[in-house]
Amino acid sequence: MALLQVNDIHVYYGSIHAVKGVSFEVNQGEVVTLIGANGAGKSTVLNTISGLLHPRTGSVVFEDKDLKGVQPHKVVEHGLAQVPEGRRIFLQMSVEENLEMGAFTQPGSTVEPGIADVYERFPRLKERRKQIAGTLSGGEQQMLAMGRALMSKPKLLMLDEPSMGLAPILVEQIFDIIKELHAAGTTILLVEQNAQAALAVADRAYVMETGKITLSGTGAELMASDEVQKAYLGG
Amino acid sequence: MSFLNNVITGISLGSIYAIIALGYTMVYGIAKMLNFAHGDVIMVGAYVCFFATGSFGLHPVAGVLLAMVVCTILGTVIEGLAYKPLRQAPSLAVLITAIGVSWFLQNSAQLLWGAAPKVFTPVVSGGLSIFGGQLNISYVTILTVVSCLVIMVLLSAFIGKGKMGKAMRACSEDKGAAQLMGINVNSTISMTFAIGSALAAIAGVLMCSAYPTLMPTTGSLPGIKAFTAAVFGGIGSVPGAFVGGLLLGIIEIFAKAYISTDLSDAIVFLALIIVLLVKPSGLLGKYVPEKV
Numbered sequence A: 001m002a003l004l005q006v007n008d009i010h011v012y013y014g015s016i017h018a019v020k021g022v023s024f025e026v027n028q029g030e031v032v033t034l035i036g037a038n039g040a041g042k043s044t045v046l047n048t049i050s051g052l053l054h055p056r057t058g059s060v061v062f063e064d065k066d067l068k069g070v071q072p073h074k075v076v077e078h079g080l081a082q083v084p085e086g087r088r089i090f091l092q093m094s095v096e097e098n099l100e101m102g103a104f105t106q107p108g109s110t111v112e113p114g115i116a117d118v119y120e121r122f123p124r125l126k127e128r129r130k131q132i133a134g135t136l137s138g139g140e141q142q143m144l145a146m147g148r149a150l151m152s153k154p155k156l157l158m159l160d161e162p163s164m165g166l167a168p169i170l171v172e173q174i175f176d177i178i179k180e181l182h183a184a185g186t187t188i189l190l191v192e193q194n195a196q197a198a199l200a201v202a203d204r205a206y207v208m209e210t211g212k213i214t215l216s217g218t219g220a221e222l223m224a225s226d227e228v229q230k231a232y233l234g235g
Numbered sequence B: 001m002s003f004l005n006n007v008i009t010g011i012s013l014g015s016i017y018a019i020i021a022l023g024y025t026m027v028y029g030i031a032k033m034l035n036f037a038h039g040d041v042i043m044v045g046a047y048v049c050f051f052a053t054g055s056f057g058l059h060p061v062a063g064v065l066l067a068m069v070v071c072t073i074l075g076t077v078i079e080g081l082a083y084k085p086l087r088q089a090p091s092l093a094v095l096i097t098a099i100g101v102s103w104f105l106q107n108s109a110q111l112l113w114g115a116a117p118k119v120f121t122p123v124v125s126g127g128l129s130i131f132g133g134q135l136n137i138s139y140v141t142i143l144t145v146v147s148c149l150v151i152m153v154l155l156s157a158f159i160g161k162g163k164m165g166k167a168m169r170a171c172s173e174d175k176g177a178a179q180l181m182g183i184n185v186n187s188t189i190s191m192t193f194a195i196g197s198a199l200a201a202i203a204g205v206l207m208c209s210a211y212p213t214l215m216p217t218t219g220s221l222p223g224i225k226a227f228t229a230a231v232f233g234g235i236g237s238v239p240g241a242f243v244g245g246l247l248l249g250i251i252e253i254f255a256k257a258y259i260s261t262d263l264s265d266a267i268v269f270l271a272l273i274i275v276l277l278v279k280p281s282g283l284l285g286k287y288v289p290e291k292v
């Protein structure tokens, strides 16, 4: 049984039909990537899984539990964390306060050790623990957003375009972190426009186009496929 | 001595504005709306205390506590019934609703308690007389200033260090991201209204102790002035409400004493306009740029 199962979801913004029957699954321990161009509906899918949006039909099943009607703040308690597009850290709060917010659903006694774990993974954040998050560089903000999501000890970590707007060297760093998290056993659903880098780290991948999944396969298969080469890898 | 007297009166009035302004600024910070009914919650708090101590003979402390309980419930009910359904609505619709709630409270008060002014009995009486009687400070004044300081300290600690206080700040910045952290945005907003309304009850009792005329419209002008104080200090900022409230009280009393009683309100609003021209976000309002 898959950890996460998305079954034929249709999601609308008013009358705009943004996601048109998407199905996929993520198994325990996998890195699965969802790639596609601007406006394909990738963020809409993640926000539907997080409960911020509701599918008109179809279902999201996590660990055999249908998340229908589960409020977004409860979804976190089920073990799903999302690093949203554009990071959306709390810019006026300190680095450490951002991490504390990530642990909002966790018992008080686990917050300190959780923060220590994040600092171990992201030493830069430790140096800047008292700094206001809005004054961090873009790369540091992305690390904070990822650290903040890890604070809830998620069973599934969803990342929405973590490399967006970052310099190549930082993009590389972010993907290294994804590999490390994968090696440590974290299950990851990665949304990316950077198909090259995403396919390289992914066990499996899905390609989305205008609200539908048009291709799927292992990372290596998609990397080699003509369609992907043409549309996303400039090959 | 009259100068010193004016300073003290100004600080005392300013403390009342500051306590009221906290309610405006916290609610604005999190719900991004102007709760124009806030001033009328003050009036309800004063009436509750008036009847509790006058008609039922409760101790003033019990009267204040009862007023706080009633206002807390009132504030959360108003939020749940009137504002919550409008969370996605345009801000103009919310503003009009808030004005409607304000009228509803004023008219209900008139229906229940009549339009005739009641004479409020101060919760404490007497005062200090120093410098051979040249300077008189009433205990109400002292109580008001001390209450304001205590409230500021406690509230700052709660918002700065408390888990729910931090959640309030997170919600005020980004509700979607706060939800992704597992924060229940609706109950956080409710809590903010509850705190603001409990403070409104305290402000109502203190205000009517200093200016003992109580009628259904008692809350409206102080409400608007406290709102001005909140904007003055930087809407959304808790220290801003404190500073804005105090300054506004002092400016008002000085304008009354040295310029003109009739023009004092005009001068207060002139000061607001000048501050906003120089610093559009208010004295302590801050703007943090977003980095990419």
Ligand SMILES: Nc1ncnc2c1ncn2[C@@H]1O[C@H](COP(=O)(O)OP(=O)(O)OP(=O)(O)O)[C@@H](O)[C@H]1O
Pocket (backbone or CB within 6 Å): A013, A016, A018, A036, A037, A038, A039, A040, A041, A042, A043, A044, A045, A085, A193
């Ligand atoms: N709040 C909204 N209201 C109306 N339409 C929206 C809204 N958000 C997204 N859409 C539309 O839904 C479609 C899918 O958007 P979505 O943000 O999911 O795309 P995406 O694949 O994440 O794109 P990107 O890579 O640019 O982030 C787009 O056509 C977009 O215009």
Ligand SMILES: [Mg+2]
Pocket (backbone or CB within 6 Å): A042, A043, A044, A085, A160
């Ligand atoms: Mg997107």
